[in-house]
Amino acid sequence: MNNDKLKDTKKLLEEDLKIASNEKELNDLKVKYLGKKGLITELNSSIKNIPNEEKKSYGLAVNGLRTLFNNIYEEKLEIFKKEELNKKISNETIDITLPSKKIKKGSLHPMTLITEEFEDLFVSMGYTVYEGPEIETDENCFQKLNVPKGHPARDAQDTFYLKDEFENFLLRTQTSTAQVHAMEENTTKGPLRIVCPGKVYRRDEDATHSHQFMQIEGLVIDEDVSMADLKGTLEMFCKKILGEKTEIRFRPSYFPFTEPSVEVDVSCFKCQGKGCNLCKQTGWIEVLGAGMVHPNVLKMCGYDPKKYQGFAFGTGIDRFAMFKYGIPDIRTIYGNDIRFIEQFNRKDDTYEVK
Numbered sequence: 060m061n062n063d064k065l066k067d068t069k070k071l072l073e074e075d076l077k078i079a080s081n082e083k084e085l086n087d088l089k090v091k092y093l094g095k096k097g098l099i100t101e102l103n104s105s106i107k108n109i110p111n112e113e114k115k116s117y118g119l120a121v122n123g124l125r126t127l128f129n130n131i132y133e134e135k136l137e138i139f140k141k142e143e144l145n146k147k148i149s150n151e152t153i154d155i156t157l158p159s160k161k162i163k164k165g166s167l168h169p170m171t172l173i174t175e176e177f178e179d180l181f182v183s184m185g186y187t188v189y190e191g192p193e194i195e196t197d198e199n200c201f202q203k204l205n206v207p208k209g210h211p212a213r214d215a216q217d218t219f220y221l222k223d224e225f226e227n228f229l230l231r232t233q234t235s236t237a238q239v240h241a242m243e244e245n246t247t248k249g250p251l252r253i254v255c256p257g258k259v260y261r262r263d264e265d266a267t268h269s270h271q272f273m274q275i276e277g278l279v280i281d282e283d284v285s286m287a288d289l290k291g292t293l294e295m296f297c298k299k300i301l302g303e304k305t306e307i308r309f310r311p312s313y314f315p316f317t318e319p320s321v322e323v324d325v326s327c328f329k330c331q332g333k334g335c336n337l338c339k340q341t342g343w344i345e346v347l348g349a350g351m352v353h354p355n356v357l358k359m360c361g362y363d364p365k366k367y368q369g370f371a372f373g374t375g376i377d378r379f380a381m382f383k384y385g386i387p388d389i390r391t392i393y394g395n396d397i398r399f400i401e402q403f404n405r406k407d408d409t410y411e412v413k
């Protein structure tokens with residue numbers, strides 16, 4: 060009878076293990092056979108009812124069953140674990156043939172675009188790009204540009220001065236200060252041909268003025284430079300940036316660091332000089348300040364004014380950008396609104412009059 064029980068359990072155990080199809084079922088069988096009330100455990104405890112002379116062989120047979128169970132169990136467990144791992148690996152595979160996430164292409168800020176356009180143009184005419192500091196001394200911003208302390212021309216520029224121990228410093232109000240650096244740094248004191256783009260600061264704020272804006276300064280120094288060279292250069296510059304039909308005119312003006320000085324107007328590109336709201340019915344728009352470098356400036360920056368002359372000009376880059384791209388409010392240029400900035404991502408954008 061005991062033998063029958065052993066045989067039945069062996070048969071059942073083999074069938075059960077054969078059917079088990081995953082790790083959980085396998086573990087359930089472990090409980091069914093080897094758990095506290097498991098079939099093999101029970102067979103084992105019933106050894107006490109076995110006659111003594113059969114105990115040994117009975118015990119061996121029960122142990123044999125346990126070993127059989129464990130062997131099949133381990134074998135199948137290993138297979139299930141492998142299958143599980145393979146499934147995981149195949150699920151985690153990265154399909155490199157999938158198209159990647161689209162990254163939106165950025166665009167250059169309109170100020171960067173137009174500054175680069177200015178630079179390219181002047182570099183093509185043999186100029187080099189020079190950048191001066193934005194924090195300046197009173198000496199470089201005013202005195203060496205022929206504006207001594209107490210000079211009334213200082214009042215025309217609402218300057219940001221620094222405080223306390225830095226009170227001799229200020230934020231530059233014009234890129235003309237870069238002229239001083241460029242001339243002083245040029246140790247040969249020979250010819251110079253530079254453009255200096257950069258930020259400048261004034262205490263101004265409305266639709267056409269910002270406390271921070273950008274200028275570009277041009278400076279040419281050589282032994283035989285005249286107003287005619289200045290006019291030719293600026294005519295070329297305005298035509299290239301605003302269109303070939305653009306005309307320019309000089310009006311006498313005053314800047315302390317140039318003599319003679321001029322304001323430069325361009326013919327209105329919106330109405331072609333006929334008169335409209337942009338040019339306030341005059342047909343002309345003021346865009347530049349310019350003149351022949353004052354001999355005092357040359358002297359203070361180490362040049363011999365008897366040997367060298369030069370011309371200089373300066374203009375607001377923002378102003379040109381507003382004209383060129385039809386931007387009505389300067390504050391949008393610095394508002395950092397992506398919808399605004401994105402509109403200028405082509406270098407050859409041309410101004411369209413609406």
Ligand code: PHE
Nearest residue numbers: 233235314348349371372373
């Ligand atoms: N710096 C002057 C301004 O900001 C412009 C200028 C530059 C005038 C060079 C003459 C020569 O208005």
